[in-house]
Amino acid sequence: MSNLFSFSLNPSSTSTLFHSFTTPKTFSSFKTSTPTTFKFKKPSFIASVLSTKADPQIPQTVQTFWQWLCDEGVVSSKTPVKPGVVPQGLGLVATRDISKSEVVLEVPKRFWINPDAVAASEIGNVCSGLKPWIAVALFLLREKSREDSKWKNYFEILPESTDSTVFWSEEELAELQGTQLLSTTLGVKEYVENEFLKVEAEVVLPNKKLFPFPITLDDFFWAFGILRSRAFSRLRNQNLVVIPFADLINHSDIVTTEDHAHEVRGPAGLFSWDYLFSLRSPLQLKAGEQVFIQYDLNKSNADMALDYGFIELGSNRDAFTLTLEISESDEFFADKLDIAETNGLGESAYFDIKLDRPLPPAMLPYLRLVALGGTDAFLLESIFRNAVWGHLELPVSRANEELICQVVQKACKSALSGYHTTIEEDQKLIEEGNLSTRHEMAVKIRTGEKKVLQHIEKIFAERESELDGLEYYQERRLKDLGLVGEQGEIIFWE
Numbered sequence: 315m316s317n318l319f320s321f322s323l324n325p326s327s328t329s330t331l332f333h334s335f336t337t338p339k340t341f342s343s344f345k346t347s348t349p350t351t352f353k354f355k356k357p358s359f360i361a362s363v364l365s366t367k368a369d370p371q372i373p374q375t376v377q378t379f380w381q382w383l384c385d386e387g388v389v390s391s392k393t394p395v396k397p398g399v400v401p402q403g404l405g406l407v408a409t410r411d412i413s414k415s416e417v418v419l420e421v422p423k424r425f426w427i428n429p430d431a432v433a434a435s436e437i438g439n440v441c442s443g444l445k446p447w448i449a450v451a452l453f454l455l456r457e458k459s460r461e462d463s464k465w466k467n468y469f470e471i472l473p474e475s476t477d478s479t480v481f482w483s484e485e486e487l488a489e490l491q492g493t494q495l496l497s498t499t500l501g502v503k504e505y506v507e508n509e510f511l512k513v514e515a516e517v518v519l520p521n522k523k524l525f526p527f528p529i530t531l532d533d534f535f536w537a538f539g540i541l542r543s544r545a546f547s548r549l550r551n552q553n554l555v556v557i558p559f560a561d562l563i564n565h566s567d568i569v570t571t572e573d574h575a576h577e578v579r580g581p582a583g584l585f586s587w588d589y590l591f592s593l594r595s596p597l598q599l600k601a602g603e604q605v606f607i608q609y610d611l612n613k614s615n616a617d618m619a620l621d622y623g624f625i626e627l628g629s630n631r632d633a634f635t636l637t638l639e640i641s642e643s644d645e646f647f648a649d650k651l652d653i654a655e656t657n658g659l660g661e662s663a664y665f666d667i668k669l670d671r672p673l674p675p676a677m678l679p680y681l682r683l684v685a686l687g688g689t690d691a692f693l694l695e696s697i698f699r700n701a702v703w704g705h706l707e708l709p710v711s712r713a714n715e716e717l718i719c720q721v722v723q724k725a726c727k728s729a730l731s732g733y734h735t736t737i738e739e740d741q742k743l744i745e746e747g748n749l750s751t752r753h754e755m756a757v758k759i760r761t762g763e764k765k766v767l768q769h770i771e772k773i774f775a776e777r778e779s780e781l782d783g784l785e786y787y788q789e790r791r792l793k794d795l796g797l798v799g800e801q802g803e804i805i806f807w808e
């Protein structure tokens with residue numbers, strides 16, 4: 315969550331994961347692709363905090379969990395937070411005033427659930443070749459089923475699922491018709507199912523002694539959901555780690571920094587030192603207030619819905635990912651690919667576009683490259699290779715610029731026609747209220763995507779109306795050669 319909760323199947327970035335499930339589109343067809351509840355009752359008023367006396371609002375499982383943390387020396391009378399029942403399910407609540415950046419909890423490494431814990435366990439050998447998240451998922455399921463698991467009390471407080479779209483019914487998913495979130499969700503579900511079938515056949519079934527209990531696809535999805543919503547990432551040396559107790563912390567957009575989680579060395583019991591996961595409060599708090607962090611500033615609402623099962627109200631997380639591709643049938647495919655790769659892009663490129671924000675800097679050059687042809691194709695010659703990206707950062711020719719404007723607008727229109735409601739209809743539904751959590755999330759996600767598409771369409775419509783006033787490669791070149799006068803007249807013939 316400080317950076318955390320952005321567990322990604324591909325550690326390079328969360329958006330890589332996102333994109334790995336979208337179907338790349340060619341330029342010509344460039345378009346954008348487009349359980350159950352918590353165990354705990356959610357009070358609508360203040361949080362109820364565990365005290366030394368049993369509080370009837372706190373489930374027995376949470377009281378037992380807390381007692382376990384006390385017995386293990388993870389918490390003491392000095393720990394300034396306790397689990398509480400809050401509107402987001404369980405959360406961490408201050409038991410006294412807390413100052414900004416104060417350490418609120420520390421969890422020794424022996425309680426962390428991560429690939430190292432798997433490697434050191436009985437299933438370490440059979441899981442050694444697996445993707446880290448799959449190994450940890452199997453470990454979670456195995457420990458959950460064991461009466462003598464070290465984490466037994468922890469498993470008792472975990473939710474059965476979240477509102478992540480991977481847990482939505484078909485009827486609920488139908489409200490996402492036309493959205494990128496729907497195609498991403500379906501892609502993720504298919505991916506998880508395939509991984510499950512593979513690991514079931516290759517690891518679980520052949521090792522009945524290690525996995526003596528049945529593991530179903532639903533179980534595997536549960537583990538996947540736990541990892542997506544609770545694993546911390548981007549700690550030093552830790553890309554995927556579940557930290558019991560620390561993972562009770564909820565997200566708030568009031569927090570705008572991400573640097574709250576650290577790995578430190580410190581006392582981890584009466585006589586031992588160990589690595590500790592240390593969490594600091596990003597805000598100053600009064601006793602009784604909930605501790606929040608920022609899960610990930612870069613995630614779009616669609617990412618949040620998929621990973622955590624909630625979204626933010628402000629529109630700054632509304633986003634749309636444009637997928638562009640150099641078509642293999644393009645007569646200049648090899649040259650274009652070479653230029654794209656030299657500039658850190660590839661055959662396909664993904665551009666996350668946010669509402670009311672400028673376009674990603676590489677998007678226009680890439681679009682111009684993909685559209686390059688006809689009399690502009692000379693720029694693809696190898697003699698220009700070092701300078702071509704610089705040329706593509708500015709309009710190349712009227713024809714090229716007009717083409718990209720038209721293609722993008724057409725693609726936006728086509729994507730917009732895939733939604734089954736208009737923005738106005740969505741707004742009416744929100745105003746009327748009475749929507750379930752998931753339905754409201756779906757309506758807000760589809761409204762957000764449509765607004766971003768309209769925003770992109772507007773940018774390119776405006777650009778198209780300004781084509782006559784733009785300066786293109788040939789004019790720039792003549793100017794560089796001193797062949798254009800102050801008024802723009804060509805003086806070559808004088």
Ligand SMILES: C[S@@+](CC[C@H](N)C(=O)[O-])C[C@H]1O[C@@H](n2cnc3c(N)ncnc32)[C@H](O)[C@@H]1O
Nearest residue numbers: 402403404476543544561562563564565622624
């Ligand atoms: C790391 S867990 C936090 C503890 C969790 N509330 C629990 O009861 O176990 C993350 C999950 O908490 C919930 N959550 C966290 N922040 C939230 C927020 N601002 N709004 C709604 N739900 C939130 C979501 O279900 C999310 O998947």
